Amino acid sequence: MAESDLSEILKDPRPLRILYLDLNAYFASVEQAEDPRLRGVPVGVCPVMADSSFIIAASYEAKRFGVKTGTQIGEARRLCPEIKLVPAQPGLYTHYHRKVLEVAEQVLPIEKVCSIDEMRFRLIGSEQTPENAQGLAQRMKAALRDDLSPCLTCSIGIAPNSFLAKLGTDLQKPDGLVILRAEDLPGRIQGLALTEFAGINRKMESRLKAAGIFNSTDLLARTPAELRAAFGSVIGDRWWYLLRGYDLELPETSRKSLGHSHVLPPEFRTDQGCREVLLRLIGKATARLRANDLYAQSISFSVKGFSRTWHHQQRMPATHDTVVIQGLFLDAWEQRDFEKPRAVSITFSELCGAEAIQPSLFEEIPDREEFNAALDNLNQKFGKNTVYLAGMQRAKDTAKEKIAFHKTDLFSEGRDDNQWPDTFRGIPRPPED
Secondary structure, three states: OOHHHHHHHHOOOOOOOEEEEEEOOHHHHHHHHHOHHHOOOOEEEEOOOOOOOEOOEEOHHHHOOOOOOOOEHHHHHHHOOOOEEEEOOHHHHHHHHHHHHHHHHOOOOEEEEEEOOEEEEEOOHHHHOHHHHHHHHHHHHHHHHHHOOOOOOEEEEEEOOHHHHHHHHHOOOOOOEEEOOHHHOOHHHOOOEHHHOOOOOHHHHHHHHHOOOOEHHHHHHOOHHHHHHHHOOOHHHHHHHHHOOOOOOOOOOOOOEEEEEEEOOHHHOOHHHHHHHHHHHHHHHHHHHHHOOOEEEEEEEEEEEEEEOEEEEEEEEEEOOHHHHHHHHHHHHOOOOOEEEEEEEEEEEEEEOHHHOOOOOOOOOOOOHHHHHHHHHHHHHHOOOOOOOOOOOOOOOOOOOOOOOOOOOOOOOOOOOOOOOOOOOOOOOOOOO
């Protein structure tokens, strides 16, 4: 940052600019809102109903027993014998997400939807006083409770920037409301664990600890130059200002990979079953690449086994052609050596747009753009799996779309895919596969 920019930033009076909302135990709370039998009892949401699968969301009743996201289902049953396990319903969660946006917009305009369970709002004028900001937060909580469900609680952080406002949502859960004023900084955020800050994962935590930074107190004691060295980039400079409430935005990161994984149901835990589901994932992932006008330059396939895991990765000319990727997979499949398979995955990386592709001068590559476009158009017009490539017949209805917390919508593979009925509350649970 230029010296002139820094001097202007330091003149900032740092009023309360951002209100950040984080829905508590979102997937599990939606299940409780839909099904009165689940209210007040431990609930775990699972991608697949098998002991080897894992919990993707736990209600607060379940968390009290030590069940959390990532807990294996078998372990969850051991920790909490009374837990109610329910299969995930991604269409339901996105349906509620849209309802939450409607309700929140009645209180304040949404500045940014950050994920399926997080959003931020910008405060202006008189909204920036602590009393008025707190009143808006309480109105938003009441609107969610009264217009949607008492099961849907949220934690709200209010601060001079979105970085600290998001941090505020983690300081008091569930149903929290934390205001971090400029005059409270940096005292209010002393002594926090590094991983409590968005942007510090286990790898970055290790890097910072190697630089002698073990908690937020150490972070706050460093100069911008020392933080730049510790983080290994100019992001460290930005953190110095963010921690003190100055209104900087961290740069948006571009998408670096796209992939799909699937925990195998028992009937597909065979060599042939893995092959069929991976072919299904290839069809799904390449359709998604094309829908986003992306091409991949690297591909990896994986079969995770109870006894032995197989992984294959290779570079390739930029493509989003289903036939090309299937060919690469079938060649790689000859070298598989997994044992007792339980999950499969495919990941595209080194993504780029069409403008970055350099045609080969020496190799003639079949142009199947029209073929792939026709494949996608037929499915969008007549429904998912109207047309699909050979080899995935038995597995074509597996690997349904999942909803990760950073996503806000579901990819549609065809007409009416992942649609939820336009009704609200008390919707009967669809039959399990």
